[in-house]
Amino acid sequence: MDRVDEALEQAYRQLFGRLVGWLFRRTGDLQLAEDAVADAFASAVVAWRGKGIPDSPEAWLRVAARNSAMSALRRAARSVTVAPEDLELIPEDDVQPRELDDRLGLMLVCTHPAIDERMHAPLMLQAVLGVDAARIASAFLVSPATMGQRLSRTKTKIRDAGIRFALPPREQLTPRLDAVLQAVYGAYGIGDTVGGDGDADLRAEALRLSTLLTELLPDQAETWGLLALILHTRSRRTARVAHGAFVPLAQQDTALWSKPDRGRADAALRRAAALGQIGRFQLEAAISAIHSSRADGHDTDWDTIVVLYRGLLRIAPSVGATLGAAAALIEAGETTEAAALLDALAPEAVRDHQPYWICRAQVAQASNDDAAAHAAFDRAIGLTSDPALRRYLLSRR
Known part of the structure; x- marks a missing residue:
């Protein structure tokens, strides 16, 4: 380059x-x-x-x-x-408080109550971080055409309704915060592909925004939870691929995990816990912290992970949380409950969702149903484009 x-x-x-x-x-x-x-x-x-x-x-x-x-x-x-003639380059400080940059300000605008809450995170990903509609669609399990149409309609509504760039009062920040946190984490996830470098700039920007949120809203526990989750995830990135193939978390070489990132993540999670506010990102960060504790010589506490996932499903149910809970239940020996969670998912939501089929294959393996396991692995492999993950799945198949 x-x-x-x-x-x-x-x-x-x-x-x-x-x-x-x-x-x-x-x-x-x-x-x-x-x-x-x-x-x-x-x-x-x-x-x-x-x-x-x-x-x-x-x-x-x-x-x-x-x-x-x-x-x-x-x-x-x-x-x-x-x-138009008044569109002058005016100093940044004349426009908004010094401590709030334009990107974060625009993210808060994208969570205006008049905007469909389902479009908050996708709109922020595109408008603030420049992520294209196809990548956003993949993250939100819809087709690129559908996501493009939804984004276009949302922007038209913003214009026609006269929604202006006006930062909400501090007391109104909290209700909008969850969508902002989801968008930041979504950006990190989009940039965090299994094989290759992914989008390092997008990951760095997500980390920068999550850090900025803790500085602007230090009394909001979920900002610290998000920071902890991103740092724990980043700490294990270099160990996820070996010899060109994906390495599952339980098999990763913990010596490759970043100790500084894990230390910062644990400190952020302690800060969140001290505030006494339970939320989605804190629970996910706590789950990640248990996995990371293996680097300190601890065995993975699957029973506690299951408890945390059950709490997550109560306060923030999602396809991703359900799959994570099912995988944890399998490890804890609760295969029947894991299968029930997967059965309860809407077929249209998971039909083309590769992680679902991997989880289905794990349930089938745990139940000694080889035919179902083979079929699920075949479906997952067919939905996999990442070479490292594909090689791993083929070896499992």
């Missing part, structure tokens, strides 16, 4: 959401803001190759994005609260 490509990639990851938020505040049209920023980056590909990387990539992109937005507004002759 040459210097221009590196500069463009870094600028995209660091500045996309900030620029979109900056333009959205002035136009009230999220789609227009995204399109203008995308045009700015497209222009940068040509300009920076011909004239070199500017001294301030952000300033260059702001001017280009502003000009693109102004041109679009003039073409559409759209009435806006702020006239």
